[in-house]
Amino acid sequence: MRFEPRGQVSILWTYASPVLAIGLTILGAGVIFWALGQAPGPAVYTFLVAPLVQAGGLSALAVKAAPLIMMGAGLAVCYRASVWNIGAEGQFTLGAIFAGGFALAFPDLPGPLLYPGTLLAGVIGGAAAAAIVAFLKSELNVNEILSSLMLTYVAQYLLIYLVTGPWRDPKGLGFPQTAMFSDGATTPIVVEGTGVHLGCVAAIIAAIAMWALLSKSVLGFQLRVVGEAPRAAQFAGFNERRLIWVALLASGGLAGLAGMFEVTGPIGQLTTDISPGYGFTAIIVAFLGRLHPIGAIFGGLLLALTYLGGDAAQIDLGLPNAVASIFQGVLLFFLLACDILILFRVRFGRPQGKPVGAAP
């Protein structure tokens, strides 16, 4: 069996592919539920539909989707430039640490300084983590996939050290967590009576801003050219190093901002456990959204649903929370498989006689 390039790629299928992948994933999930001894239909309903129709379902979805959309939009920009930052989880964590540190250090600053300062600290934290990756790649040609992934663990252990050591709440009965942030440093709720906070709005704004950057600005144009045809970028005189920095700082900064909103919003303090793998899930979000920042909004909502579904499966079906991760993995699998079939056609049998000297 081999794969032959199709040449012309159908625009329709480029956008239909994620829809098809979602359909196949739902079927796949049904099979998995069946194998786990559940009736597939009701189980899929519990997993994917029930979380939305119950009270507060939509607001819970928005809260889960916010960090995914924000990071997914940033990663889409980064990936379009062929910079493969897979360390959004670490940038998220460092953003949370910086923001939390600022909020803990200056809990009594006046409002106009405290919250914007916390916000800025989060962005700087995420961007700083990404800056290490950018420096290593642009100056020393270190593969960004490895460095960004490994820095994720550094950030996570730094967080664990801080909340179990120097930053631990002395009144916290020894739990590994900091004190709660002061009111001024807490992300405000925008829809009264729900959990929908400022970060949800910011995520949508971020996605639109990233779309404008990528599709409308000269900088975005340069990022796309360098990702699509690096030699053409060189010929046009675009500064590739600078573009690596831009791509990583943008995605890192947004990941840090997402971390800041998460710890100053829904969580309210730093703990050892601030993310259920949002940064890694955001990679799926970016690809599900066709590496288009607006597409990340849809991808983020769907993947957020899998987190809610995972909780529901745990509570109502007695299944482990890992079901959510399995669902995400199956989704990514089908998405990549659909893309392969769109770009290539499958041929069975041995290649026809096309040895050296044959036609291209």
Added chain:
Amino acid sequence: MLERTAVDDGPYLSLRGITKQFPGCLANDRVDLTVARHEIHALLGENGAGKSTLVKIIYGVMRPDAGEIVWRGGRVAMQSPAQARRLGIGMVFQHFSLFESLTVAENVALGMNDRKARANLRERIAEISQKYGLPMSPDQTVHDLSVGERQRIEIVRCLLQNPRLLIMDEPTSVLTPQEVEKLFGTLRRLASEGCSILYISHKLEEIRALCDVATIMRLGRVVAHCVPSEKSAKELAELMINAELDPPSRRRRMRAEGAKARLAVDNLSLKSPHPFGADLKAVGFAVSPGEILGVAGIAGNGQTELMDALTGEIPTDAPETIMLEGVAVGRSGPRQRRSLGACFVPEERDGHGAVGAMSLSENAFLTAGARRSLTWFGFVNQARSVDFAREIIRRFDVRSTGPKAQARALSGGNLQKFLVGREVMQSPGALIVDQPTWGVDAGAAAAIHRALADLAEKGAAVVIISQDLDEIFLVCDRIAVITGGRLLPPIPVEEATIEQIGLVMGGAAAKDLGGAAAKQQG
């Protein structure tokens, strides 16, 4: 080696009603073609006329939608190139597929499907190369060989299979005039022994000199048959494009004596970044306003490196090695050089000069953003980019579906017109073009040449790097040969002859080889 069979004396190959439809384009429309024995048959046509498709059908790379292939009197359904080769059809492609680090014999062996055929390979290579005047030594490594010698490997590889029909696709585009003569000798010899030859080329003079019959195609159809030696090159070209052709006249020389050079290169040395590239050694030249300098040479003698140094993609050691409008730019990037008035058209279109996956308007913006003010406070001014792309399309007659068309969807010749247009319409003070008409049909080539001449007339300094000597002699004022990374001093075109320049190009290449085969070739 080509035994006469008593079975039939008719033509080896005839095609009847071959039709091939691609999405949105009828590539072959009921094509009939008969190639007699002993015949060197030219297949002529512009880019996109359907020549390549037809040849791919004959060689089994593609299957026709309708029509039949008759081979030695019987219908065949050609399934694959392997089958075509078994039947006795050989093909030499325009782009070779040779492994640089292997020897001649190893490369030939790799192309053989049949294990038995590999026996005594070295002896058989030697025999054939001697018989047909194709000198080569089986143990030389390919990367030491000139393009002409590489082509000989491909020809020998075909001849080893005793072909009855040999298809040659643009075989002379990379050869020096002397190598072309040798090749023609070989082909005439083959034809005299009964082999049919199907010869595809744009070069009308060559077809007039070599071919017995010509079939002319336009828009997928056969539009004429003729005996090329009875027609003038102009008449052939007009048959091809179905229009009167302005005879390209040698342009009036515009060189202003004593004017300050707009582009000057002095003592430029550069280590090639490519494993088999040529290092530049103390290259120097100067181009005055209104002058066109031609840099002639066989591919791989430093042209790529020179182009990279001139565009600024590879900075030179000292700023003063490249002076643009009196400014030392050796260490400046492409953008600074553009802002000083230099524009460039690189050899490779998709992926270097243009981004294939992007639209024509985005590709127009790629290099013209600053010079044509297509930006607006850090944003791409899309309306103006589209207008600019539309202007290029109109002025350079680029066949496309419009400014939104993907660059990759254009044929090579049309994309080249677009890229030349994009740079010319930025009104550069200095324009450097690498292989301006490579793979471009006669009509488009004439348009590109006219645009370059017009630009020079307006006072720009133009450098044309080309392997095509006819082009250089037609368009340029002075000519300099690049060989082994050295640029010989430019001489006025009036004082040079094609033969003499060809000798310098080929002779120096042979000297560099130092191998016995090269000396034989002399």
